[in-house]
Amino acid sequence: MTFQPLPTITDDTAPFWDGGAVGELRINRCRKCRTWFHPPAPVCPDCLSMDVGPEVASGKATVAAFTINVQPWAPDMEVPYVLAIVELDEQRDVRLMTRMVDCAPDQIAVGMPVEVTFQAVDDIWLPLFRPAVTSSPKES
């Protein structure tokens, strides 16, 4: 797909958007109470500590909702494609809206375990998700 809008990178969001270069899904976390939160912000939404920063999440998640986009919104868009809101295994109220890959439209389901995979475009590594195929190190 050549239609590919990209995000503006800021100091706060750079760790999220370039973590894929080293295969890391980086999500902000409070160093005091250990709460994860997204999008990045300078303060913990739970304890209000400002001692926060990006940490590496497992990249494991669960599908919370999905849609199958059929309409081509730009001339060079390939359809259909599957969009999802996924909940991170670390903390279920931390969610990412994402596009699914290696996932047929009739395969997607709420509750499906998924894992991150990165697509590099220019200076951005987009965290896309696919049906979980690998087991995490702590499980093996």
Place this chain on the structure above:
Amino acid sequence: MSNAHSHVGERDAVISGIGQSPVGRKLGRTGISLTVEAALAAIADAGLTRDDIDGLSSYPGAVDSSPGMSPVGVPELKDALRLKVNWFSGGGEVPAQLGAVFNAVAAVSCGLANHVLVFRTVTESSAQTAGRRASVVGSGGARVSGPMQWMVPFHAVSAANWVGMYAQRYMHEYGLQREHLGQISVNARRHAMLNPRAIFREPLSLDEYMNARMVSWPLGLYDCDIPCDGSVAIIVSRADAAADLRKVVRIEAIGSALHGRDSWDQRADLTTMAAHDAAPMMWARTDLKPADVDSAHLYDGFSYLCLQWLEALGFFPKGEAAGFLAAGESRIGLGGELPLNTNGGQLSGGRMHGYGYLHEACVQLRGEGGDRQVAGAEVSVVGAGGGPLAGCMLLTADR
């Protein structure tokens, strides 16, 4: 019973006049031309003159980045009419589209102005003709920032995608079917056929709804509203400054709350929206109940958003949309228990972005609905917005 709020300041304000330009596809007119026509109509409707208007308010202010979405801001109308205002406000960081009305209500209630002209203008249909699709974020090629950066790079570029995900989760959770959403679309068309100013006026059957092309599952073509050109203006007046005006509609209560996160993807319960925050606030400011509502005018930019408003406002218990909507016309039709979107909504009437509902609620409460009049309408509810955006108003007839 007493209200939880000691002072319900919105009752110090009224809607004293309404105006609407032609609303249609590719009207070939500028935004300011449509706006002036609506504004002059509203001023005349109220029985006021240009010199009486001492406040201006609009949503979301002039927007250059999204063609046709809001071509006219407060400064342009102020200058065109050479208004001498004591208070004015325009912008998008408010409780959805009606936020500009709430601001006007606050301004007159605290005495900063007597008669505020509130307007909303769109030329999205003409913008589409010019080859630029206003509703597709990121199509301009520039980098995206703010909340859009968490959705658009993944090709979640349209509100149809975002709303589609919420609708899918509700279906998963509560057994909603597309047929039930279709009742909202078919109902809107039924009412549009009775409204000479609606855009789509040919009959629409549930079969046609079901067989139409898919946009973003579970939302199909007829779950999505129609971009249009048009302008709506209303006059919000201080109640005691409007004592001798003849077409007053009273403001019983406003709901402007947003307790959940201001985000399409981080809301704790994906089967609710900001409407579930705004609506309880509105009901807490009045002794009226959902059963008192004679007509409902609820945002149907997508059919599913209308379902969310119905649920948030308490017209059925959480999760029971399917049973409520299955009754179809006998429930939400003109002669039904809760006549819904009597002008055809945005699904068949055109995307006036929240202001068509407010205009129509006033029409109903003034008994001016003609073929689509709800007999004896005295209480109407208006709700606008979807996702993290919501604002609602309970309006009553001046009787």
